[in-house]
Amino acid sequence: MQLGLVGLGRMGGNMRERLRAAGHEVVGFDRNAELSDVATLAELADKLESPRAVWVMVPAGVTDATIDELAGVLGEGDIIIDGGNSRFSDDPPRAERLGEQGIGYLDVGVSGGVWGRQNGYALMVGGAQEHVERLMPIFEALKPEGEFGFVHAGPVGAGHYAKMVHNGIEYGLMHAYAEGYELLAKSELVTNVPGVFKSWREGTVVRSWLLDLLDRALDEDPELAELSSYTEDTGEGRWTVDEAVRLAVPLNVITASLFARFASRQDDSPAMKAVAALRQQFGGHAVRKR
Numbered sequence: 001m002q003l004g005l006v007g008l009g010r011m012g013g014n015m016r017e018r019l020r021a022a023g024h025e026v027v028g029f030d031r032n033a034e035l036s037d038v039a040t041l042a043e044l045a046d047k048l049e050s051p052r053a054v055w056v057m058v059p060a061g062v063t064d065a066t067i068d069e070l071a072g073v074l075g076e077g078d079i080i081i082d083g084g085n086s087r088f089s090d091d092p093p094r095a096e097r098l099g100e101q102g103i104g105y106l107d108v109g110v111s112g113g114v115w116g117r118q119n120g121y122a123l124m125v126g127g128a129q130e131h132v133e134r135l136m137p138i139f140e141a142l143k144p145e146g147e148f149g150f151v152h153a154g155p156v157g158a159g160h161y162a163k164m165v166h167n168g169i170e171y172g173l174m175h176a177y178a179e180g181y182e183l184l185a186k187s188e189l190v191t192n193v194p195g196v197f198k199s200w201r202e203g204t205v206v207r208s209w210l211l212d213l214l215d216r217a218l219d220e221d222p223e224l225a226e227l228s229s230y231t232e233d234t235g236e237g238r239w240t241v242d243e244a245v246r247l248a249v250p251l252n253v254i255t256a257s258l259f260a261r262f263a264s265r266q267d268d269s270p271a272m273k274a275v276a277a278l279r280q281q282f283g284g285h286a287v288r289k290r
Ligand SMILES: O=C(O)[C@H](O)[C@@H](O)[C@H](O)[C@H](O)COP(=O)(O)O
Pocket: 085, 110, 111, 112, 113, 167, 170, 232, 233, 234, 235, 236, 237
C-alpha cells in the first residue's frame, strides 16, 4: 500500500527501508532535502491517492506543529499516524482537532531503536478499530516476524501510554544491570567482569536483549573507560513517574532509575553537601573541603 512518511531520521529512515523491502510504496518527507523524496508536505499529499495515510516520525517537541501543517494539506477520510515518543495525554486533543476535519488519528508506540530495520519494530497502537484495520498491511511489514510485537492497546492515547510504561520498565531494567555491573567491577574477587555478563546471555534467569547489548558494549570497551556517566532522558521516564503519582502506584524501581539519571548530571551534589554540613553541625563530624 501507499504511505506518506514524515521524518526520515534514524527511526523514520530505517522504517522507510523496511517498508519498501516489504513492497510498500513510501513517499518520504524530511526537512533535510538530501533525505527527502519530495520538497514539501503539499507535494507528499499530491503523490498519494485518497484516502491517504501519513506516518509522522519526528522528535516529540515538533510533533504538534508537524501534524497541524500536515492537516493543512490532507482532508476527509485521510489518517495521520504519530509513531514518535509523544506523551499520551497529547493524543486525545490531537485526535479531536483532526476529527473536526474528518481526518483519523492513530498513536503508535514504536520500539526497536536502530535495530528495528533488521529485527522489526514492536508496535503499540491506540485508536479506532477501523483506522487500525486500514493500516494493518503497514503494521504487518514493520512488526517483527512471529507471533508477538503488535498490540491494539485501546482507544487514542493507549499506544503511547503502553510505550511510556515500556520505557519506564526499560529504565528500571537497564539500571538493575548497571548496578550489578558496578558491584562486579568493584569486587576484589571477580577478575573477568565482561565474561560474567557474556555467560549470563544463555541459560540464566536474567538473559535478555538489554543484557546482550551490555555485553556488546563491554566487548567494545571492557571498563567503559571511554564514557562519561552523564545520562540524558527524553521524557518517557518522567511521564511514567507522573502517572504513578497521579494514580498512587508505588513505582520504586522506575523512579529510582529516573533519579539516578538526574544524579549522573551533577559534578557535585548540593543535597549531599547539605547532609555533610548537617553532620558537622550536630555531631562535629569531619567534612571534606573542595
Ligand atoms: O523502545 C525503544 O526503542 C526505546 O525506548 C526508544 O524509544 C528510545 O531509545 C527511548 O525513547 C530513549 O528514551 P530515553 O532517552 O528517555 O532514555
